[in-house]
Amino acid sequence: MTDTGTPTTVRLHDLACRRDRDEWIVGRLATGRFVALPEAGKRVIDLLQAGLSVPEAGARLKQDTGEDVDVPEFVTALMDLEFVAEADGRPVPAAAMKPPPLAGLRPHQVRWTLHPALPAAAGTLLAAALLLIGVRPDLSLDFRTLLWTSHGSLVIALGAAAGWTLLLLHELAHLLTARATGVPGRIELGTRLQFLVLQTDISGIELASRRHRLTAYLAGVTVNLTVFALAVLAAAAAAPGTLPHRVLLAVALTALLPLPFQLMVFMRTDVYFVLQDLTGCRDLYGDGRAYAAYAARRLMRRKPRPGSPAGDPSALLPSHERRAVRIYAVVLVVGTAVCLGFLAAITVPADLTLLSGAVRDLSSGRSLSSVLDAAAVLVFLGGLHVLWLVTWLRTRRQMPEPLKNL
Incomplete structure (x- = not known):
């Protein structure tokens, strides 16, 4: 062990990584914890994984690149992230991990969810449904579509059954596409301002390729749009005004109702994560809050709280x-x-x-x-x-x- 208390030798957990512009995203899929590293940090991890000790890794990095990196401090940070499995031959204690839902479901079993043919098929169905709605007045949708019967209890029962089924399918789509990339995923209750929501934690998806990341983010919306399209196409095959026709149109509109909520990107919805990915931001919500607080302080001419940055936090980005x-x-x-x-x-x-x-x-x-x-x-x-x-x-x-x- 070094003088600073940092271990001399470490063994790292299995870490996944990908290059992102001039940095590397490194993390553990099992825990969903990940971090952005400069090239030097990625090089230190490679040297440690190759079996070099902490002092040897620092010396080799300086010899190869001329950079003087505080490797002991870097290793301490890796231990805080639970990236280190053993230190000086002894296991490093870590928080117990809960088994993910559908633990027996392996990535190769759901790899098909990432196939590019799926969004193409969903887009084709959606286009066909919209075309039919445009040419057939009996397929038009408005608030009366939900009132498919004069029995209010049946209207509420269908709305609840269809709504909860769609919600579970929406979140299951996130889970399956994330699992296909190796990310366990976890469905749980969450809050968005005053709203109680069902959400899927797919932390670790940042380590996947961009196409796979966007597929996982948009999987739920794709399910809603696909159900909408299938219900409209099925209603088009039924006789106008009949019970199946009215019920199918009610299901179609129910599938669309949650989608405006996804556009509320200020609440970290599915579209928010797409926006964050496309803009290349690390923490769009957190950095946006920090900048809004700074702008509010300037407007009210108030001093920052102790420990808060005095200047514009976005200037550091x-x-x-x-x-x-x-x-x-x-x-x-x-x-x-x-x-x-x-x-x-x-x-x-x-x-x-x-x-x-x-x-x-x-x-x-x-x-x-x-x-x-x-x-x-x-x-x-x-x-x-x-x-x-x-x-x-x-x-x-x-x-x-x-x-x-x-």
Whole structure:
């Protein structure tokens, strides 16, 4: 062990890597932790994996490149990332990893999800469906499409069944395409501002090729559009006005309803990750928040908090990221303000009215039906808010670190 407490010899876990512009993305697919390294950092990892000790790796790097890298400090950072399996011959303790869902599903079994023929087929189906909608008035979609029967309970039942099925298929598509690249993936509850969402953590997909990354990001949207297209094509084959015709069109519109939410990139939706990838940003959301906070301080002429950077944080970013981060910061502030304004003006008053009315009806006990109705409101609406809070607290503790330079 060196004088600084850093081990002299280390054995690294299996690490995946790919070149990204003038840097290397290196990480562990098993844990979803990854980091951006300069060429010198990648060279140190190669030397350590070749069996050189920590001092030998530093000496070899200086001999080959002339760069004087603090390899012991670098190795300490690798240990913090849980990239080191053994130090001086002893196993390095690491956090226990939960088995991923569908653990028996291997990458080669779902490799077909990455085939370029799939998006081409989905695009063909979508184009055919849109063409039919344009030429056949009986296939037009509006709010009345969802009201396919006069029985409200059946309308709600179909909407719930189709909506939850589509949601699970949407997230399963993310999981399968990520698994095909070797990323385990995990489906879990999460929050986006005031919204409770089902989401798939595919941390580690950054190590895949760009085509595979974009496929994984857009897999869910592709599923929604494919279901929409298939439902429209099936409805076109049914007699207009019949029950199958009306039900299929209701399913088609239900498949489209979640897609506007994906355009809210200020909440890190599927389209956000596409945008982040195409702009080449490491942490578009985090850097956008930092720049928005800096701009707000300047506007209000306030001093930064202790420990916060005093200057423009975007000035430290590469030029290709700087403009994207500043534009995104505007979208982030405006979008967040609109969502929270809607929450304050519409959602909270409506929920408080329902909850207070339920408490009043429950305490008065005027009739059995009013008591049952009030209990249902308290259980479902109150439970939803409690679930949101619990999920919000959990995700804040477990949120994966964004890709940063090391």
